[in-house]
Amino acid sequence: MAGFAGGAATAQGSPQAITIEMSNFKFNPATLTLMHGRPYVLHFVNSASGGHDFVAKEFLDAATIAPEDRAKVKNGEIELDGGESADIHLVANTPGSYKSHCSHFMHSSFGMTGTVVVQ
Numbered sequence: 656m657a658g659f660a661g662g663a664a665t666a667q668g669s670p671q672a673i674t675i676e677m678s679n680f681k682f683n684p685a686t687l688t689l690m691h692g693r694p695y696v697l698h699f700v701n702s703a704s705g706g707h708d709f710v711a712k713e714f715l716d717a718a719t720i721a722p723e724d725r726a727k728v729k730n731g732e733i734e735l736d737g738g739e740s741a742d743i744h745l746v747a748n749t750p751g752s753y754k755s756h757c758s759h760f761m762h763s764s765f766g767m768t769g770t771v772v773v774q
């Protein structure tokens with residue numbers, strides 16, 4: 656799965672980094688695949704000139720987000736202006752399939768949606 660591409664061999668407890676690029680109008684990769692109970696750092700990069708967000712309230716509410724990163728997540732949403740990036744350290748706790756989308760006007764209807772699969 657794309658979500659595991661490029662992951663370094665990690666020692667127990669060191670987070671695996673996954674980059675999620677936000678652009679007009681998609682998330683790349685669109686599907687994130689995470690193992691529950693394992694630490695990740697999700698590196699969100701908005702490569703567009705305008706703002707985008709990553710809304711996945713059900714997934715983010717069920718995850719344990721590192722205290723230093725909690726301020727970057729507001730009501731299940733990570734908002735980035737054009738050119739911004741943010742790292743979110745988290746552990747997903749509950750296996751399942753969760754939807755994500757960009758809530759900016761019309762972006763999801765242009766295809767800016769995704770899925771987070773927690774195994």
Ligand SMILES: [Cu+2]
Pocket residue numbers: 680706707708757758759762767
């Ligand atoms: Cu968007």
